[in-house]
Amino acid sequence: MRLRILETAHDLLNRDGRDAVTTRAVTSALHIQAPTIYRIFGDKQGLLDQVALHGFSAHLATWTGWTPGADPVESMRQGWAMHVEWGLRHPQVYSIAYGDPRVGSSSPAADAIDAILRTQVEQAAADGVLAVPVEVAVSMVRAAGVGVVFTLLAMPSDARDLSLSERIRESIFAAVFTDRSPGADRGGAAMQLKRELEGATALSPNERALLGDWLDRLVQ
Structure with a gap:
């Protein structure tokens, strides 16, 4: 579930910008409840931080x-x-x-x-x-x-x-x-x-x- 949330938030970010990454948008796309996001990431800033790290993962994998x-x-x-x-x-x-x-x-x-x-x-x-x-x-x-x-x-x-x-x-x-x-x-x-x-x-x-x-x- 954590990976699915990150990928969904990452897609929203790239397509529509930072303001599009809301708890409501992510939960609606995945058909989950908001507490699931809070339990995994703490708050919206925690989600955004992990989305950025997830977005950097491919870059980091090529630079050791x-x-x-x-x-x-x-x-x-x-x-x-x-x-x-x-x-x-x-x-x-x-x-x-x-x-x-x-x-x-x-x-x-x-x-x-x-x-x-x-x-x-x-x-x-x-x-x-x-x-x-x-x-x-x-x-x-x-x-x-x-x-x-x-x-x-x-x-x-x-x-x-x-x-x-x-x-x-x-x-x-x-x-x-x-x-x-x-x-x-x-x-x-x-x-x-x-x-x-x-x-x-x-x-x-x-x-x-x-x-x-x-x-x-x-x-x-």
Whole structure:
């Protein structure tokens, strides 16, 4: 029943927009009672959140994140392109995932995408090519990517300049990443060391936290 509700709500969303996803519309289509929806999803927002996650499932299934031996920065370029393409193809789902900010939390769909992004960024840190702290990098890439999608969605489909996405991506990546050359700035080395601190046993938790704070300040 849960899957049937999600698929019905997803169809309503794509066909008629967010306002069409009502408890009455879903229950009428499935010939069920409203308490069934409340029992499974809690409330309408809970249903919408799960519809967005359901809508992202096909996208997530094709993007598993970094694999051993892969270049994390190049993988992020591919992930960025997939993310923007998905948002433009599914604006209603994307708007539920990212268009309703909530202080202290986000939608399950956005959380799932962020988890993949964080994996990529952490690997970049481990490889010594991250120039800023992990959380800063995740926030910068996320903000830029979401901004690109909503900016393009606001344009007439036949007038969208898709090169905007690539230009913004490369600008953000230039600020977030460094290179592995001997002359690379100290940020990459600092973030690589911070990443290695997680498994260090020679230092106490307080010492690791203090050293991590110092390393963050080096790249600010």
